[in-house]
Amino acid sequence: MPNPSIGVHDTRNIQALHFCRDDAIYFEGDFAPAWFAVSEGVVRTCRYKENGNRQILGFYYPGDVFGLEPTARRETAEAVTDAVVRCPAQEGHGQRDASDVESALRRALGAAYENIAILGRRTAQERVAAFILATAAEVGRSEEFSFPMSRSDMADYLGLTIHTVSRTIGQLCDQQLISLRGARHCRILDIARLKALAGEGH
């Protein structure tokens, strides 16, 4: 999959953009000429701090939108997997812009609140369980799926270390809530108890 450029600044005539895993889509501080919708693959947004830490603000799956901030990028966007993204605003169709932007913003806002709900949890088990449920819902319709991101990505998103993420996933396996084949292929064995652990419910 070819990667035309690292960092997208001129999107006037571009409609579908291909990125390889770990390529940057734009950088924090860039001018923001457009917003994006994920077509294929998975994208993350993150901030790099001066102490070297990376904080992931969200993962975006096909159908999700990202990069809606006005004027200047407040975070970096990178491809988690090989990915294709589009710029809906550049795709003509005349007058549909206003409502498109509005519905995109609504979806992005709803997703952001779900992220806050995951991160506000107190223990690693709650956070990881909620994260697995959210990922499973995004990535596959079934209870069997593959994590598109590394343990390091999970850790930088959940505010934990990769060690704690790994150990916590191990505990969930020991408790027969999930099972793994390799590090990334996951099957949910007991979704009810997993939801209870995540503190979900009405």
Next chain:
Amino acid sequence: MPNPSIGVHDTRNIQALHFCRDDAIYFEGDFAPAWFAVSEGVVRTCRYKENGNRQILGFYYPGDVFGLEPTARRETAEAVTDAVVRCPAQEGHGQRDASDVESALRRALGAAYENIAILGRRTAQERVAAFILATAAEVGRSEEFSFPMSRSDMADYLGLTIHTVSRTIGQLCDQQLISLRGARHCRILDIARLKALAGEGH
């Protein structure tokens, strides 16, 4: 300050709503006929879980908007202090709706990402320091301000206990980064070190 009703369902002819401290503005699950802008005071949105835990998703200050979800409320909104809120969509002015909604959504989205950035931090000191800086920026122009919310609100927002919040604030005082007069009146003594502790900077 009078409180006309607990839970607002019919906002057709209402433009300015007054709430007392801890009053509910709407409930999770309610039909969502309108969104709100804070005029005076502070508002919080939260979710109550079946295990009794409360998770605060955000605090909203004068000028902030909240309750933009479509159709049904996904969280409860409550007044943190006595508060006045308006429904911008009901205030006539004919054709300004579309761009108003859009700019409101953009501000809400930006605020949500800042919340994610606070909650994604790893240690209590980082989270509390970032929270103090964010609150100071919202609440007063200066380095001296009062927390509008209780320790319990802070804890339920940051994913910590009130004990850890209290102890962490105590540590910041010991380190001469802030000083307190009473539990709520706070003065920032060394904003540079406080920002460094929060992991801020370009």
Next chain:
DNA sequence: CGATTCGTTGACGAAGTTCAAGCTGCGTGG
């Protein structure tokens, strides 16, 4: 002035991080 709520503090145990080592899967080159 008592009652209640909120905030602080101490002691202890559980949970998470750090440091270190080792394992696994995979690509590369011999």
Next chain:
DNA sequence: CCACGCAGCTTGAACTTCGTCAACGAATCG
């Protein structure tokens, strides 16, 4: 094909941080 190296993941041991339980002060409201 196997040997090697590398990157990502897991695991162990020691240490630090945070939550829990309990008690105690401070502010508020009747």
